[in-house]
Amino acid sequence: MVPFPVIDTSTSSNLTGHLFILGFGGHARSAADVAVSAGWSNITFVDRNVIDGEHFSAYHAIRELPEVQRPDWQVFPAAGDNSRRRAQIEATTAKLATLVSSSARFGLEAIVGEATFVGHGAHVGPGAIVGRGVILNTQSIVEHEVRIGDYAHVSVNAVVAGRARIGRNVFVGAGAVVIDSISVCDDVVIGAGAVVSSSIDEAGVYVGVPARRMK
Numbered sequence: 001m002v003p004f005p006v007i008d009t010s011t012s013s014n015l016t017g018h019l020f021i022l023g024f025g026g027h028a029r030s031a032a033d034v035a036v037s038a039g040w041s042n043i044t045f046v047d048r049n050v051i052d053g054e055h056f057s058a059y060h061a062i063r064e065l066p067e068v069q070r071p072d073w074q075v076f077p078a079a080g081d082n083s084r085r086r087a088q089i090e091a092t093t094a095k096l097a098t099l100v101s102s103s104a105r106f107g108l109e110a111i112v113g114e115a116t117f118v119g120h121g122a123h124v125g126p127g128a129i130v131g132r133g134v135i136l137n138t139q140s141i142v143e144h145e146v147r148i149g150d151y152a153h154v155s156v157n158a159v160v161a162g163r164a165r166i167g168r169n170v171f172v173g174a175g176a177v178v179i180d181s182i183s184v185c186d187d188v189v190i191g192a193g194a195v196v197s198s199s200i201d202e203a204g205v206y207v208g209v210p211a212r213r214m215k
């Protein structure tokens with residue numbers, strides 16, 4: 001895992017400046033929701049496919065980031081797809097935002113990387129290290145001393161138990177469970193509801209209880 005900056009996860013209320021969310025799909029809308037809970041009020045979506053005048057809630061969508069950017073602007077890449085989000089992050093030259101819901105909980109010494117999303121009710125346990133551009137979705141649980149690689153997505157209600165290791169670009173499906181102390185290598189998809197009870201060292205798609213490779 002590459003090094004990433006530690007962010008202050010204690011509070012981010014009353015933010016000034018402007019947040020540009022890249023994308024206008026489902027994850028982008030969740031990002032806006034979390035941003036509002038974290039104190040952002042000036043938010044604009046950026047998506048080249050939007051039609052003039054499109055908006056979600058109070059927030060407008062435009063096709064391109066303004067060319068001249070101000071120092072108090074931040075950009076949040078919000079593609080739900082891990083590879084697309086990675087490409088967005090790598091192409092961004094502006095300051096990257098990290099979005100943490102006001103209802104997320106952090107244990108002692110837990111850290112998350114830049115451009116990471118921590119959704120409503122998510123729990124990041126003590127000593128957990130979460131990479132760059134990661135999605136820890138609504139009510140996900142990442143327990144003590146877990147490592148989550150860059151551009152991974154721990155989906156809604158999924159559990160990664162203590163000291164497990166999740167590689168880069170891994171998708172952990174909704175409600176899936178990765179039991180404690182096992183490792184999942186890079187580029188793995190774990191289906192919704194799966195229980196991963198032994199380490200995975202080959203990229204592929206794994207489903208079921210216990211999880212088995214389907215392709």
Ligand SMILES: CC(=O)SCCNC(=O)CCNC(=O)[C@H](O)C(C)(C)COP(=O)(O)OP(=O)(O)OC[C@H]1O[C@@H](n2cnc3c(N)ncnc32)[C@H](O)[C@@H]1OP(=O)(O)O
Pocket residue numbers: 137155156172173174175189190191192193194205206207208214
């Ligand atoms: C905020 C949010 O909404 S976050 C998004 C959360 N979304 C998720 O968690 C979705 C996770 N995705 C899945 O679970 C998907 O079904 C995948 C990735 C595992 C597989 O997708 P596909 O490759 O398109 O598989 P497909 O739908 O063609 O199914 C292939 C077979 O696997 C079975 N299958 C698919 N998913 C699962 C699963 N999670 N568990 C068990 N079996 C499954 C299907 O029933 C089908 O079986 P059959 O051949 O006997 O009919």
